[in-house]
Amino acid sequence: MKNLNVGLIGAGRMGAFHGETIAQRLPHANLYAVADPVPGAAERFINQLGLNAKAYTDPLELIQDPAVDAVVIASPARTHASNVLAAIKQGKAVFCEKPMAVNLKEANEIVQLSTERNVLVQVGFNRRFEKGFRAAHTEIASGSIGTPQLLKSTTRDPKLNRAEAIPEWTIFLETLIHDFDALMFLNPGAKPVEVYAVADALIRPDLKDNGLLDTAVVTIKFDNGAIATTEANFQAVYGYDVRAEVFGSEGMITAGDIRTSSMTRYNHNGVSFDTCRYDQDLLFDAYVDELKSFVDCVNHNKPALATAEDACWALKIALASIESVKSNMPIKLDHHVLV
Numbered sequence: 557m558k559n560l561n562v563g564l565i566g567a568g569r570m571g572a573f574h575g576e577t578i579a580q581r582l583p584h585a586n587l588y589a590v591a592d593p594v595p596g597a598a599e600r601f602i603n604q605l606g607l608n609a610k611a612y613t614d615p616l617e618l619i620q621d622p623a624v625d626a627v628v629i630a631s632p633a634r635t636h637a638s639n640v641l642a643a644i645k646q647g648k649a650v651f652c653e654k655p656m657a658v659n660l661k662e663a664n665e666i667v668q669l670s671t672e673r674n675v676l677v678q679v680g681f682n683r684r685f686e687k688g689f690r691a692a693h694t695e696i697a698s699g700s701i702g703t704p705q706l707l708k709s710t711t712r713d714p715k716l717n718r719a720e721a722i723p724e725w726t727i728f729l730e731t732l733i734h735d736f737d738a739l740m741f742l743n744p745g746a747k748p749v750e751v752y753a754v755a756d757a758l759i760r761p762d763l764k765d766n767g768l769l770d771t772a773v774v775t776i777k778f779d780n781g782a783i784a785t786t787e788a789n790f791q792a793v794y795g796y797d798v799r800a801e802v803f804g805s806e807g808m809i810t811a812g813d814i815r816t817s818s819m820t821r822y823n824h825n826g827v828s829f830d831t832c833r834y835d836q837d838l839l840f841d842a843y844v845d846e847l848k849s850f851v852d853c854v855n856h857n858k859p860a861l862a863t864a865e866d867a868c869w870a871l872k873i874a875l876a877s878i879e880s881v882k883s884n885m886p887i888k889l890d891h892h893v894l895v
């Protein structure tokens with residue numbers, strides 16, 4: 557079988573990791589082209605990797621390049637949906653970093669068009685590919701802890717960088733969107749029905765009037781009766797902290813570990829271990845495995861394991877959270893309210 561020619565859109569922090577994975581860690585894919593609107597950025601990245609790939613400044617030209625078989629999108633959140641739609645129209649499978657879209661109109665359009673044209677769309681919900689989260693999902697789905705009753709999910713980023721440049725509502729649309737999806741993954745088959753959110757700027761209170769929210773808690777009620785809480789903060793001094801817990805009628809499952817390894821130090825100071833400081837350390841394997849799975853699904857015509865429909869559900873919870881913060885009221889997940 558011929559290797560899949562992948563076109564990468566966005567050569568920033570996440571795009572560079574994905575580009576490296578495609579070029580160096582996936583035996584059945586080539587990094588064929590890179591697009592980034594910053595002049596010279598795509599060329600620089602291609603040169604760093606020592607590749608002979610094509611460079612574009614216009615993502616649409618990359619999508620329309622007939623030699624590109626599939627597209628990986630790692631540009632800023634608000635640029636995703638239009639490129640996902642453009643790729644589907646060209647009949648090209650898409651892996652899109654989260655969030656797939658920031659409004660439901662575009663998210664629904666992606667679901668509809670990808671179904672009509674039978675084009676695979678996978679979304680960058682990497683926790684679905686993390687070994688502990690994946691095992692937790694399988695256990696819960698098999699009924700080993702009975703019916704889920706209480707769920708928790710946590711994301712604490714290690715450091716608040718470029719705080720002034722963070723777009724409004726990022727904590728819901730780009731950070732907690734992972735937790736919203738993880739909670740659905742860990743409560744298989746259940747749908748969210750009501751959301752209540754509180755949020756504040758506790759790390760940089762001076763930026764609250766500019767729209768920065770760096771700390772948030774969301775409660776979610778599901779149609780199987782389960783109640784979830786999820787929280788995020790942009791600056792955990794001890795590292796990158798991603799965990800989940802599901803308590804059910806017959807037991808409890810936890811997933812996520814901040815340790816760099818199983819090594820534990822016992823000495824005069826007590827007991828300690830080292831922690832991961834970056835997402836790309838903690839979730840290295842998950843980032844690689846989600847793209848490995850994408851290439852495998854495209855090459856063998858299998859359904860994606862993190863779908864456009866999953867992205868729509870996570871987005872609905874994010875939009876309801878925003879409505880809840882604005883109104884200080886619980887929000888029913890009614891499509892008339894959310895846009």
Ligand SMILES: NC(=O)c1ccc[n+]([C@@H]2O[C@H](COP(=O)([O-])OP(=O)(O)OC[C@H]3O[C@@H](n4cnc5c(N)ncnc54)[C@H](O)[C@@H]3O)[C@@H](O)[C@H]2O)c1
Pocket residue numbers: 565566567568569570571591592593594597615630631632633635653654655680681682730835
């Ligand atoms: N899955 C995860 O855990 C995870 C982690 C980090 C980032 N992300 C996501 O990855 C995406 C990129 O984040 P990042 O941290 O790499 O950002 P970044 O700012 O480091 O990189 C973005 C890149 O996109 C380029 N760009 C800007 N506008 C563009 C456009 N219109 N079309 C194409 N490219 C454009 C920029 O020049 C830059 O090179 C975001 O959606 C973010 O939410 C996901």
